[in-house]
Amino acid sequence: MLKPGATIGILGGGQLGRMLALAAARLGLQCHVYCPEPDSPAFDVVRRSTQADYDDETALEAFAAGVDVVTYEFENVPAHTAAFLSARKPVLPNPKVLATTQDRLTEKEFVNSLGIPTAPFVPVATAAELARAAESIGKPSILKTRRFGYDGKGQTKLMPDTDPASALKEVGDAPSILEGFVPFEREVSVIAARAADGRVVCYDVTENEHGDHILRRSTVPAAITPAVAAEAVRIAGRIATALDYVGVLAVELFVVGTPGGHRVLVNEIAPRVHNSGHWTLDGASISQFEQHIRAIAGWPLAEPVRHGRRVEMRNLIGREIEDFAQWLTVPGATVHLYGKGGWRHGRKMGHVTRIYED
């Protein structure tokens, strides 16, 4: 168990790193943020930060020497960075989790190996493979690069008239998977925290709405039956346990209506705090960020209590930031701005949480 005053190293200086550092501060823990980009939002809320590339071993060495544990705010931490740091200080969650989740193929095979369903998928690397895959998966379907995809980047829809070669070209001719189109009723997510002792604590299942592949709005509780919610939570717990995970992870799921009732499919695992858990900052007694900090610090997890009957989180994306002031005076609303210099299309600039007692 880290003592108050200990220092947590955070790889990545975006809004997630920033909110992790703010949560650590509440617990009397210090943070050192490491990020290649100048003006990273998380730099503003810590005393010590390093602006250096992830392959700068001199900088990594100094960073490791000054921290007690290392964590990360994003899943694309380079493997050699994680290995370099792991040899010097505990890195949590364990970097082997990254190897599983950085590759869509590995991730889906891992999920299926637990007996948990996903959308059907086939790995493809050439136009010929893609053409064959389309025959088994059907169209419309979605071509997704195995690595480095987020917020809709690295994916394209395969329609009946799409040429396989040009579809592959659209995702940079990168190794990919073709994924069957899931006619889901709802997208939901479970934010799960797992402690080193194996204890798992999940937040209420959250319902998510996307636009242009970017999360727009989360609502909790999700409009699903208790049985579906329990199944989603059970799946998240199984995944966290199978990964021997320490920290917070998010499992995104599809809820599909079938003649026999609702089914839940795993869409994606995010081995980190997650945008769909931002509502916990204001809508629960303990946030996902604090749960993550507690877990990696070896502190006990909390049993969070949700506020209100319903909580809604709305992202402020791109130009929406210009109208943030309208939310300041809405009763029960809380405004979070991430301190990013300028907006651009699709950039997450802040969010607003609203708690409804009705």
Place this chain on the structure above:
Amino acid sequence: MLKPGATIGILGGGQLGRMLALAAARLGLQCHVYCPEPDSPAFDVVRRSTQADYDDETALEAFAAGVDVVTYEFENVPAHTAAFLSARKPVLPNPKVLATTQDRLTEKEFVNSLGIPTAPFVPVATAAELARAAESIGKPSILKTRRFGYDGKGQTKLMPDTDPASALKEVGDAPSILEGFVPFEREVSVIAARAADGRVVCYDVTENEHGDHILRRSTVPAAITPAVAAEAVRIAGRIATALDYVGVLAVELFVVGTPGGHRVLVNEIAPRVHNSGHWTLDGASISQFEQHIRAIAGWPLAEPVRHGRRVEMRNLIGREIEDFAQWLTVPGATVHLYGKGGWRHGRKMGHVTRIYED
């Protein structure tokens, strides 16, 4: 209205400055903390800080040049520091407030001038004056230095057998007041925020329990009638308005039972965020710290919504910090540690908030 990204200068680097900086960060505002003490808790949560004396004009000049507005976390900001900064950047709340509240005599005369009652008091500077004052005020009564008193420092009780000269010696022979003993039923406080446009927003009246003159526990709502609560809130609003105050202030009051009903007397004004308002961090949709930041940034105040039916805040004082971990797993409890190096008797090390839904 400050733009997101603007910088707030904070004089004082204790836990109040720290929590102000954390609240500013949520709104995308940066903070620069100025404090003479090394290892000030607020230094940990900001990118820029200055460790320098309050009369170091070179440091103050550089500080003023780098911030858009200046505020403070403590009422004993030296007058020349406030004047020096005021000549360069807006200082809020207006430093003239400090002149009123730094002196118990001036403060009480100001409160009485608004027609608001206080305990009876008489200024004393010599043993002869104290002896005469004791005849009019009665004994037991309390001798308090006019300046620099807090948490019971600079005061002593005058009992029937107390020698005036030795009592004065106990408070350092400083200019003082003799204050009548108030047989109060409860101590309560009102945390009021006032915006530049004159709008005042108060939190629910909080009931406070002290031990050794240090706040131990706050509970909200206070166990008082709606009429008494309304009177306390009205008094806080009148004081804020009369001071042309911008920011958060706390008014501490005594509730006294009389044959004709309850009376409310003002005990003290704190021109800053206040320990008895810490419950608002977890027990309300917007905290006292954010209200203060909004006010001094020229942003609109929020209309905070309280969580739970009852909220309790308990300070972790001195050695109590060693047992902080017991609170981590209490459902609905939130733990705040201030990042102070070591505990000592009477030092505020953190606090715990609990929200009760029953």
